[in-house]
Amino acid sequence: MGFLSILSFAHAIVGERVRSGDVVVDATMGNGHDTLFLAGLVGDGGHVYAFDVQPAALAATQARLAAAGVPAARYTLLLRDHAELADALPTDARGAVAAAMFNLGYLPGADHAVTTQPATTLRALDAALATLRVGGALCAVVYPGHPGGAEEAAAVEAWAAALEPERWQAVTYRFLNPRNPPPYVVAVEKRK
Incomplete structure (x- = not known):
């Protein structure tokens, strides 16, 4: 048995904390994989x-949720930047x-030229932390292998490392020996 994949590790962290009836956020829905996981x-x-x-x-996520039979009342898909998270949540x-x-x-x-950016990502991370309940978790999968990705990954890691340890616990999970820069959590x- 090998180690958990990066995405499986992120899902395990979240899965340990989310229960039926909870409110959760997928800050970067992409093709809807995490949105579907969270909806379940x-x-x-x-x-x-x-x-x-x-x-x-949004179209890909809507199609994925519909194909899985997830009721529309269980989710809200927002065509908004993740940096607007604080304003968008009720x-x-x-x-x-x-x-x-x-x-x-x-x-x-x-289009691989359209990527998340460090400045808006850091604002989104701060906004997401402000929404968490005690015991809640934020998981960010970072991808240092694409243009601009290493800078964003470093910014996210530095942001997490600077959090006040009395209020927050921060960890990374990564594979150390691949040939190319791998994603990590x-x-x-x-x-409290």
Whole structure:
């Protein structure tokens, strides 16, 4: 048995914290894989708020959720930048979010020149932390292997390392010996 893949590790962290009825965030919905995963965790009483700036991402995610039979009342797909997360969530969700997932970089199957950017990602990460409940987690999968990806990954890692340890616990999970720069997870848990 090998180690968990990067995405499986992110799902394991989130899966340990999310229960039926919870509110969660997919800050970068992409093709909807994490949105579908989160929708399965929250059940009919919960809600997923998913963000992306590309209409193709919303269309792909909507199709994925519909094909899986996920009721539309369980999710809200937002054509908005993840940096607008704080403004987009309803007030009762702030401080109540069980988990926020980020899958940074570009939309697979789309224009690779359209990528998440360090400045807006850092604003989104701060906004996501402000929405978490105690015991809630934020998982960011970073991709240093594409143009601009190494800078964004370094910014995310530095951001997490600077968090106040009395309030937050931050970890990374990565493979150290691949030939090319592999993706890795930066995760943060709200302690108090």
